[in-house]
Amino acid sequence: MNQNSLPYARSFKELIVYQRQRQFARRVVEVSKSFPRAEAYSLTDQIRRSARSIGGQIAETWAKRDYERYFSSKLTDADGEKNETEHWIETAQDCAYIDATQSAELLGLCEEIGRMLGSMKDHATSFCPTDQLRTRETPDFFTDTADTEN
Numbered sequence: 001m002n003q004n005s006l007p008y009a010r011s012f013k014e015l016i017v018y019q020r021q022r023q024f025a026r027r028v029v030e031v032s033k034s035f036p037r038a039e040a041y042s043l044t045d046q047i048r049r050s051a052r053s054i055g056g057q058i059a060e061t062w063a064k065r066d067y068e069r070y071f072s073s074k075l076t077d078a079d080g081e082k083n084e085t086e087h088w089i090e091t092a093q094d095c096a097y098i099d100a101t102q103s104a105e106l107l108g109l110c111e112e113i114g115r116m117l118g119s120m121k122d123h124a125t126s127f128c129p130t131d132q133l134r135t136r137e138t139p140d141f142f143t144d145t146a147d148t149e150n
Contacts, residue, residue: 012062017116021055024109028085031106035097043097047088053081054113061120068128075121079114086110 012018028051035044057078064070086107093103120127 012059015058015062017113017120018055018058020109020113020116021058024106024113025051025055027109028089028106031098031102032092035092039097043088043092043095047085047092050081050084050088054078054085057081058117065128068124071128072121072124075117075124079117079121082110082114082117 009015025048029048032044032047057074061071061074061078064074089098089103089106089110092098093100098106
């Protein structure tokens, strides 16, 4: 499917990457329920927070679409949260709280989300309105300060 035939998303909730992230975050919560109680306020909290934060960053990214640089910056933040989550998954495996199969599944989902975020960043202009689509203030909405000072 080429870029021009993709449907227009009216909300961040319609983005496939956001939907995948929600599935991923639910899976992280499910898997982390088996972590030892002693990890409740450390590893369990960290992995859940970072996994959920990916979606929060995507939502914030959507709100920054009017400014391509901010849009790209927020995508980078989402990718950073994804990387942090990968770290906690590997830590959980190192501590034998999850097995290699669970780790591979979660890391695979992270990789998929990362590819989508990277593609969004590479194609940021497709998500950001062009100058022709932006609403601009007419001169009537501005005050000439020189006129008001006299």
